Amino acid sequence: MTRRKDNNKPRKSVLPLFPGYISFCGNESAAAGIYKTGRVVSVIAIKHQRRFTEELTQIYQALETGVALEPVTVSYPPGTEVFVVAGPLRGLKGIIARVQDSDRLVLSVNGLGQASMLIDASMVKPVI
Numbered sequence: 001m002t003r004r005k006d007n008n009k010p011r012k013s014v015l016p017l018f019p020g021y022i023s024f025c026g027n028e029s030a031a032a033g034i035y036k037t038g039r040v041v042s043v044i045a046i047k048h049q050r051r052f053t054e055e056l057t058q059i060y061q062a063l064e065t066g067v068a069l070e071p072v073t074v075s076y077p078p079g080t081e082v083f084v085v086a087g088p089l090r091g092l093k094g095i096i097a098r099v100q101d102s103d104r105l106v107l108s109v110n111g112l113g114q115a116s117m118l119i120d121a122s123m124v125k126p127v128i
Helices: 028-037 049-064
Strands: 080-084 093-099 102-109 113-118 124-126
Touching (some): 049 113
Antiparallel strands (some): 080 093, 080 124, 093 102, 102 113
8 A cells, every 4th residue: 555645645546456457348340349449459359258258257256365466477287286274365266386385276267378376275166
């Protein structure tokens, strides 16, 4: 939290989880209209919108717990799908990947990329 220079009031800035992307829900004619702003280069169509919404909801829930998320910039081979059964992220579903000698829970958002957070492997159970 920073303070404004003119009146010293607190100011909260929000940074995007996926820089360069915005979410838009609408039909093709509405999407055509957003190009007129001159600020949109392309639209990524999401084929499985329900799954996409569920994945974004998981990311939102993780952010609400205060756990720091960091973008994953490389592609990882498929891992074990797990449920988090303990801790502040309990109830989330993700994929375990071995990164930099530590277990990380990788929450996939297929339409945009992935986000990852450190989590103890003892807090997860495989999805059967």
